[in-house]
Structure formats: structure tokens, C-alpha cells
């Protein structure tokens with residue numbers, strides 16, 4: 001009985017009910033609650049203190065502020081009393097006004113954030129805005145057709161590529177990589193074929209693929225010129241080779257990662273594919289932010305339609 005009476009006393013307050021309804025929508029700081037409810041800061045803090053002490057809410061430090069949220073593990077009597085009070089009060093017009101104030105606060109903070117990061121968004125963290133998620137979104141618009149990934153490694157990118165290809169063949173000369181790649185694809189149910197072979201001697205007939213990819217693998221091969229010639233051979237007319245590799249550099253660190261070539265000059269890559277792709281182009285990508293600031297290079301070589 002005392003627990004029930006205490007729960008009813010705690011909830012028999014309009015401000016506390018408004019706070020609980022607001023926190024049910026989303027976790028909020030004292031400052032946000034003050035704005036939304038139009039109450040004084042000390043009044044809001046006092047109510048939050050009581051609700052927290054009773055075990056109905058808790059808070060998490062966020063910078064110099066604290067963000068309050070409802071507890072999933074509140075004492076059963078208190079939880080039941082709050083559910084009953086919630087039902088009885090939820091149509092109250094004052095709560096509709098609080099909801100509108102909360103929506104206005106969100107809209108304002110959204111505008112504030114957008115204005116603050118304008119011009120520096122590339123340096124800012126925005127939840128979900130990772131290069132990986134962007135790559136998946138862009139892949140959804142890509143049409144790779146029958147795709148060969150040369151130097152596919154352990155299939156870390158197979159899920160991404162398979163989403164854009166009608167057929168994906170992953171090739172790598174390393175037995176360990178191929179075994180790991182096969183296991184990864186089998187586990188995630190990806191329809192990918194694996195072939196253990198070197199890029200210099202592709203075990204495929206001419207014109208077998210619509211797209212050939214070399215993603216940070218050209219610097220590992222023994223004969224890069226031969227690999228690019230083989231890529232041209234297995235491409236169908238109208239197909240495309242995309243090479244992502246490193247621009248020529250002098251960073252000794254590359255040896256630590258097993259590189260056989262310290263990147264490539266743009267004119268060499270273009271010359272090596274010229275026999276079958278006269279209009280091939282290269283694109284320098286921005287240097288990495290961390291030292292020694294490796295810089296990547298894209299080679300895009302289209303095989304003309306017959």
C-alpha cells in the first residue's frame with residue numbers, strides 16, 4: 001500500500017505528467033524541457049529530481065548537460081500507476097501544445113545544426129553518413145552486369161558489389177583469401193563465385209564480363225601491364241574496367257602492407273589500356289587525412305562498342 005500511495009502522490013502533479021509525456025516521446029535535457037513546457041528551470045529540475053529518485057526516469061551525461069529518459073526497469077507499482085495516469089491524461093489539450101512545442105524545438109535545432117556545419121560537413125560526424133553507407137546507396141544506381149573483381153581479397157566488398165551486379169565472380173591468387181571469401185559469402189548467402197587465380201592469367205574466355213574491377217589490388221600484382229591487358233581481353237564490347245589504386249608515391253610504409261609497386265603514374269595506366277581503350281581517363285582522389293597521406297587514383301577504361 002505505501003508504494004501505491006507514493007506512486008499516486010508522485011503522479012498527482014500536472015507538471016510531472018507533462019514531463020513524463022514529453023520524455024515518452026524522446027529523451028530531453030533540462031534546457032529542452034524548460035523550452036517545451038514553458039516552466040522555470042528550477043521547477044523542471046525539481047520535478048526531474050523527484051521522478052529520478054522514485055526510479056521512473058534516469059539521466060545520461062551529455063557534455064555539460066544531462067539527458068533524461070524513462071526507465072524500462074522502473075518499479076512495477078510505479079510503472080503501472082504511470083500507465084494508468086498516461087491513459088487518463090493523454091487527450092489533454094495542454095499535451096497537444098507540448099507536442100507542438102517539441103516539434104518546433106526539433107525543427108529549430110535541425111536548422112541550427114545545418115547552418116552550423118555548412119561548409120564543413122565533410123569534417124563533421126552525422127549519424128549514418130559513412131562512406132560505406134554512401135557506397136551502398138550509389139551502388140543501387142550502378143549497373144555492373146556480369147562483374148569480375150580481380151584481387152577480391154576476402155570478399156569484404158562482395159556484398160556491396162553483388163548488390164549492383166547480375167553476376168559477381170571474385171578472383172584472388174591467395175588460397176587463404178579465397179577460403180575466407182568463400183566462407184564469408186556462404187555465411188551471408190551471397191550468390192558469388194570464387195576463383196583462385198592471378199590477374200595476369202585470367203581463366204575466362206574473351207568478352208566474358210561487362211565490368212572488371214581492381215580495387216586496391218593492382219599495387220600487389222607482379223605484372224600490372226599484363227593484368228590490365230587481360231582485363232581488356234575478358235571485357236565485352238561496351239564493358240568497363242575500373243581500377244582503384246594508389247598514385248605513384250615514395251612512402252616506405254607501403255612495404256608494410258605487402259605492396260609490390262609504390263603506386264602508378266596516371267600516364268602509365270592510360271598507356272597500358274590504350275590498345276583496347278583509347279579514351280581511358282584517370283581521376284586523382286583526395287589524399288588520406290592521416291600521414292603519410294596516400295593518394296588514390298581511379299582509372300576508368302571503357303571498351304568501345306564493336
Ligand SMILES: C[S@@+](CC[C@H](N)C(=O)[O-])C[C@H]1O[C@@H](n2cnc3c(N)ncnc32)[C@H](O)[C@@H]1O
Pocket residue numbers: 150151152153154155156157171172173174177197198199200214215216217218220221222
Ligand atoms: C588490399 S587487398 C584488396 C582486396 C579487395 N579488393 C578489397 O578492397 O577489399 C589486395 C589483394 O590483391 C591480391 N593479389 C595479389 N597479387 C595478385 C595478382 N597477381 N592478381 C590478382 N590479385 C592479386 C592479394 O592476394 C590481395 O587479396
